Each structure stands twice: as C-alpha cells, then as structure tokens.
Amino acid sequence: MNPATLDPTLGASEVQIGITTRDLCLWYAKFQALHNINVDIKKGIITSLIGPSGCGKTTLLRCFNRVNERYGNVTTQGEIKLLGKNIYDPDVSLIELRKSVGMVFQRPNPLPLSVYENVVFGLRIHDEKGLKKSELDDAVEKALTEVGLWSDLKDRLDAKAITLQLEQQQKLCIARLLPLKPEIVLMDEPCSALDVNGTRAIEELMFKLKGRYTIVIVTHNMAQARRCSDECIFMLLGQLIEHSRTAEMFVTPKFPKTAEYIEGRYG
Amino acid sequence: MPMNAPASNPADLFTETAFTRKKRRTEMLAQGLFGTMTLAMVIPLALILGYLAYKAAPLLSWDFLTTNPTHGMRKGGIWSALLGTIYLVVLSLCISAPIGVLAAVYLNEYAKDNWFNRIVNLAVVNLAGVPSIVHALFGLGAFVLFARLDRSILAASLTLAIMTLPVIIASTKEALASVPVSFREACWNVGATRWQTIQAIVLPNSISGILTGVILQVSRTAGETAPIMFTGAVFYRNIPEGNLFAYGIKDQCMALSMHLYTVTTQVTNAPEALPYAIAVTLLGTVLLINATAIVFRVWLRTRKKW
C-alpha cells in the first residue's frame, strides 16, 4: 500500500476539501507515472507539491483539470473529486471544468496579444451575451489591481504582452485567470523563470489570493515551499510519500525519505 | 475520513450550461466542416486516380513501358518518353537541389540582415512565382543559343533547374528556420563554428523538411511541358529499347508530359486508352522517384531524437 497518510491532527472535519483523489494511477503509454495517489487537498489554502525532478508533480497537477488527456497516449485510473464532484462523471463539461481550474506554467505564457486582451481573453471566450466595454474595462482594472500590475501598466494596456518583463508576464498570466473566478489555481513552478524580486512578488500575490482560491503550487525550491504553503505534499517516483502541515514536515518529517530530500541529500 | 459538503451542491459543479452546450455544438460543427473539407480533397483525388487507372488498364503492360512508340504514336509503347522524363527530372534536380539547399543555408545561417540580402530574399520569393513559359524563354536564350548547348537534355535540365531553384531555396529556408535558435545557441556556447553547428545540429534536424520541399519539385519538373518544349524535348525519337543509357546529355529527348500533349492534341485515331496510360506512367514515375526520397526521409525521421 501507499505510505501516504493524512495527519489526523489537521481537524479535517472543520475544513472543506478542495481536491480529492482515490487510487489515482496514470500511464504514459506503458510507463506508469502516478501510483495510487490518495490525497485530500483542503479548500482555500496553499498546498505545495515537492519532490525531485520527474517524480510526477506536473503530471499530478495536470490531472486536476483533465488536461493530461490532450497529451497523447495517456491512461488514467481512479477517482478525482473537485469540491466533491467527480470530474470523470459523464455530465462534467471540460469547458466548465477548465474554466474553474486555472493553471500557471513554468515559463510565463502570455498570449501574443495586448495586455488588455490577455486579461479579457477568458471572459471573451466564455461570453454569451456580449459584454459591454465598460464591463471589460472594469474586469481588467480589477484583475490587474489584484496582481499588482495596474499602477505600472494602466497607461500601457495596448502594449504587446510578450514585451513585458518576465515577472510582469507571469503576473499577467495569473491575472488572466482571475476574471473567470476559478475555484482552484494550479501553479507549476511559477517562479523558476523569475529573479528574487519576481519570486517575492509572485509569493506575495499568492498570499493575497489565498482564501478565495485553492492554490496548489509545484516548486523545486524547498525554502519557497516552507515560506508559502500551509500544507506540503512530498512525492517520489510517482508515489505520494507524505502529506502534512508544512511546519511539521520541515521540522519533524515522518519518513526518512522525506527528511533526506528536505535536507537536500538528493534532488 | 469525514468530508463536509461544499457550500454549493457538488452535483451541479462543472456541468454543462446551455451556453456550454452551444459551444460544444459549434465545436462539433467546426470539426465536421474541417473534416468534410479534407474529404472533399481526398475523394476527388481517389476518383481521379481510379478513373485514370481504369481507363489506362487495357494498355498498361511491361511491353508498353519498354518499347518505343510506332505507327505515328498510335501503336507501340512509350519507352523513349519515359526514359527522357527520368533523365530530365534526375539531372535537373541534381543541379537545383544542391545549389538551392546550399544557397538557402547561406541565406538562413550566414547572411546578415542587410539591404543586399533582403533584396536577394525578395528576388527569390518573386522568382518562385514566375510562370514556367518565362523560364522556357530564358532557357532558350541563355542555354540553347548563348551557351551553345543547342536543344539538348542538358539545356532542358538547366532550364528546369532554374525554374525549381527559387522554390527549393524558399522551402529549405523555411525548414532551416524551424530549427529552434536555442539549439544553435547551445552549439555556439561550446565553441562550435557555424559550419559545425549546421553540420551537427541544423541540417540533421531540418533534413526531412528540406527533402519534402525537394520532393514536391519532382512532380513539378516531370509535369512541365513549356520549359522543355523550346530547349530539348522533341515529339518523336527512336532509341534502343530497354537500354537505360540510351540518351546522352547532348541528345534531344522525348518526355512523358509532352508526349501526352502530343497524343491528345496532334495524333488522330490514337487508341482511347493511350493518353490515360501515359498519364498513369507519368504519375507512377513521379511516385517512384518520390518514394525513394520518402523512404530516405522516414529513415531520417526515426533517427531524430526530439
């Protein structure tokens, strides 16, 4: 069996669960990338996902909005529930699912459009009635304010998004998700292309967004996991090894493997 | 473990709204439309090929391919035209492919972005669009008359080469440009020269694209009539049957494209199947030459590791 356990002291009866998986297995063709993942990620907090390169962090993240299915020969088995709803139910619409589960990538990937159009892109493609210019303007101001770009960019909304600094681009990618009011925000090493200041800015942004969104962040940076997350999941070779409160995991890890990884004995 | 129900009813989460359903229908419509268009291309193609093969069937045989036309083209085979086409295609590609590919490598890998090279690039693009009859006249003036090659396989091949050169340059440049710059940067930063970079990384990773461009020119070369009519192709020639070296490069030759034209427009009372049989042979020849290149390309692709 999987050594994964959930700390019983977390008071699970008080909190709501954002993401649940049961016996989740995933294969790329013949290669099994995820082995029986059982996890309960709480709603409204920041959960970090750590583990050495290639252990399946990105793969697990991509399961949560079923975008893995777009990557060729992928087989998934097991159950995934988001906010209590099984996302493999036949009545689940992938459009609605992905609208509610936003993703931020390792390399900022602003669309080759203006800053303004990037922010309203999601609104436009999900827009039924024809939004008024003023509504779009409001959405842009709100989203950019939230990510802290408004004062810098309010006079340059027509600038091409790909000409921004990397840090601004990454913030913009987050801002692009916000108008859709996602339930869950998945971040795959969102800071690895950024410098110290960029990283700090994104981390501060995550704190601001915490509570309203369930955030799962993959990171290679142990210090970052420690600084930013409430809970921490450690993965190794496609298995979930340990899931506990960040403060506890970094002080009293339950498994020797976790301890060794955290101490930097391997990576 | 106990789990509280979220505030909203989870059963209704992520379900289809009326608007999502509409979007999904549009999506299906779009996919259907694109699929139909693909069929609209495939079906006529299959019909044409089937029709040709059906009409040509009575005449097609090994003898038809390996004997010369007789009785004013009404009887016999098409050997001299078949061999002529092979000579023209192979010789012209032997001239245009190396020059075109190497020139494209220069333009894409070495040339600086200055006014001169921009003009060269512009000229290449524009030359690719020149009608073949203009190339024919150029070939007549430059190769047949000025260079005194007379009307010959060599002159005709050179003309065809001039015609295909700009297209090969353009398609090769495209293929080279699709190799990520980061690959080149990686090479330069271990001290590789440009040529080493090209040799080790750029060419191996673009060769299949380059070959695709060249392959497309095989059919174009084999099908053109105008450029060879003035420069080396004749209506009729008798050559030793079954001998692959029956033509010399200073000889005039017959060609399938022109033979087809002759048979359909100049020869009365030709058997009904004859033009179809010539067309099928022309197609077959092109496919055979292409197949070699395609096999080579597939082999190269399986070696590509990214």
Ligand SMILES: Nc1ncnc2c1ncn2[C@@H]1O[C@H](COP(=O)(O)OP(=O)(O)O)[C@@H](O)[C@H]1O
């Ligand atoms: N599209 C894919 N096809 C095949 N194998 C893949 C694919 N994506 C990832 N893998 C493999 O799955 C494993 C987990 O990859 P990944 O989830 O990207 O790891 P991480 O994000 O933790 O570095 C790796 O061994 C990787 O080689």
Ligand SMILES: [Mg+2]
């Ligand atoms: Mg990853």
